[in-house]
Amino acid sequence: MIKSNFVIKEKLDTLGITLPTPPKPAGSYIPVVRTGNLVFVSGQIPIKDGKILYSGKVTKDLSIEDAQKGARLCAINALAQLNSEFGNLEKISKIVRVSGFVNSPPEFTEQPKVINGASDLLFEIFEEKGQHTRVAVGVSSLPLNSAVEIDLIVEIT
Amino acid sequence: MIKSNFVIKEKLDTLGITLPTPPKPAGSYIPVVRTGNLVFVSGQIPIKDGKILYSGKVTKDLSIEDAQKGARLCAINALAQLNSEFGNLEKISKIVRVSGFVNSPPEFTEQPKVINGASDLLFEIFEEKGQHTRVAVGVSSLPLNSAVEIDLIVEIT
Amino acid sequence: MIKSNFVIKEKLDTLGITLPTPPKPAGSYIPVVRTGNLVFVSGQIPIKDGKILYSGKVTKDLSIEDAQKGARLCAINALAQLNSEFGNLEKISKIVRVSGFVNSPPEFTEQPKVINGASDLLFEIFEEKGQHTRVAVGVSSLPLNSAVEIDLIVEIT
Numbered sequence: 001m002i003k004s005n006f007v008i009k010e011k012l013d014t015l016g017i018t019l020p021t022p023p024k025p026a027g028s029y030i031p032v033v034r035t036g037n038l039v040f041v042s043g044q045i046p047i048k049d050g051k052i053l054y055s056g057k058v059t060k061d062l063s064i065e066d067a068q069k070g071a072r073l074c075a076i077n078a079l080a081q082l083n084s085e086f087g088n089l090e091k092i093s094k095i096v097r098v099s100g101f102v103n104s105p106p107e108f109t110e111q112p113k114v115i116n117g118a119s120d121l122l123f124e125i126f127e128e129k130g131q132h133t134r135v136a137v138g139v140s141s142l143p144l145n146s147a148v149e150i151d152l153i154v155e156i157t
Numbered sequence: 158m159i160k161s162n163f164v165i166k167e168k169l170d171t172l173g174i175t176l177p178t179p180p181k182p183a184g185s186y187i188p189v190v191r192t193g194n195l196v197f198v199s200g201q202i203p204i205k206d207g208k209i210l211y212s213g214k215v216t217k218d219l220s221i222e223d224a225q226k227g228a229r230l231c232a233i234n235a236l237a238q239l240n241s242e243f244g245n246l247e248k249i250s251k252i253v254r255v256s257g258f259v260n261s262p263p264e265f266t267e268q269p270k271v272i273n274g275a276s277d278l279l280f281e282i283f284e285e286k287g288q289h290t291r292v293a294v295g296v297s298s299l300p301l302n303s304a305v306e307i308d309l310i311v312e313i314t
Numbered sequence: 315m316i317k318s319n320f321v322i323k324e325k326l327d328t329l330g331i332t333l334p335t336p337p338k339p340a341g342s343y344i345p346v347v348r349t350g351n352l353v354f355v356s357g358q359i360p361i362k363d364g365k366i367l368y369s370g371k372v373t374k375d376l377s378i379e380d381a382q383k384g385a386r387l388c389a390i391n392a393l394a395q396l397n398s399e400f401g402n403l404e405k406i407s408k409i410v411r412v413s414g415f416v417n418s419p420p421e422f423t424e425q426p427k428v429i430n431g432a433s434d435l436l437f438e439i440f441e442e443k444g445q446h447t448r449v450a451v452g453v454s455s456l457p458l459n460s461a462v463e464i465d466l467i468v469e470i471t
Binding site: 025027040141142 | 193194195251252253254255261262263264265266267268269270272273276277280288289290291292293294295296297310312
């Protein structure tokens with residue numbers, strides 16, 4: 001059997017994921033910078049077609065389940081940025097780091113559960129290459145009142 | 158016309174920026190570490206001559222405009238650290254990552270506007286090389302009650 | 315005198331530190347990823363034998379001194395992750411970055427003092443190689459109500 005050159009594209013299709021036109025940065029910076037084999041992706045928020053879909057403080061303004069969907073959307077937006085930069089996602093050899101910031105009231109302590117929305121998706125898409133290190137913290141507020149913000153560092157070949 | 162070897166120095170002069178003696182770390186760590194072609198700069202706060210110039214929570218204790226000036230000062234301090242480490246800033250081939258933490262009340266959502274104070278300056282100084290990825294979040298509090306804290310990762314040649 | 319190949323191991327022994335079995339990730343990710351000579355360690359919390367030892371908001375629920383011990387325990391857990399991945403810590407040529415997130419009430423501003431609990435230990439163990447850059451911020455809440463969370467980037471040879 002001939003192995004496709006578009007393993008990740010096929011996986012996205014199987015999962016029913018269409019990468020959107022990537023959202024524009026919310027400030028004076030750019031979405032992706034490559035240095036050597038590392039690629040940094042700017043912080044992504046749960047925005048779709050110019051509209052924040054998951055906003056507010058988790059448990060107060062939205063459920064953990066919705067915040068997880070928000071984290072998943074952040075990850076999709078990050079992949080859309082990479083896709084837009086490199087033409088496809090096949091060059092990604094490793095997801096190195098996921099940093100997840102959860103818009104949290106002082107008493108909320110289940111940030112890992114929220115960020116799993118992004119982590120699970122990355123593992124589904126990239127399998128072994130998608131196993132990443134992670135930082136998940138609760139923050140007092142986020143840009144445009146997003147419920148979650150996620151940034152990535154990936155390795156490419 | 159002969160191109161100067163001190164393009165960045167001249168740009169700083171044009172902008173009227175004199176890099177200060179870099180502030181000492183506020184704890185038991187060092188300001189700059191190089192690994193390969195990457196250079197990490199410790200989190201910088203809006204301090205000048207030993208005094209925090211922009212403190213408190215944005216919109217509650219200071220205006221967005223002042224917080225932007227604070228972010229700009231953080232960036233200047235980061236460049237001062239790099240200048241002190243390498244003798245000049247000419248070796249910087251790319252600003253890779255800016256992380257910006259804004260001292261925010263729970264309802265503040267304009268972190269990108271604040272961190273633009275740093276991003277705009279980096280672009281003014283380094284032009285194309287200064288286009289960076291960015292993470293901007295709101296945090297509940299910062300060292301010495303700083304209004305903003307910024308750290309950098311840069312690439313050098 | 316023949317120099318030992320296990321300098322760091324001996325230092326840990328001298329300090330009376332036994333690296334624990336590293337704690338399992340609190341979500342769907344892995345503790346350590348290597349890319350080139352850089353190694354990223356996931357955010358570590360002050361957990362021992364499955365129990366969070368230092369929890370709550372600093373000054374409100376625990377003292378700065380206890381939070382420092384929490385930061386030290388986070389650093390020990392990060393080293394335990396690296397030890398588990400590489401078999402020992404001798405390959406570490408540099409601690410590049412320590413990011414420290416302190417569970418802080420809005421008025422707490424001594425995050426550097428807390429994170430020194432980790433920084434001091436890293437310097438004690440690795441001496442010159444342990445001198446790192448650092449980011450320390452206050453966050454509104456942390457996973458499992460941890461008082462502090464710390465992640466590392468190290469360089470290995």
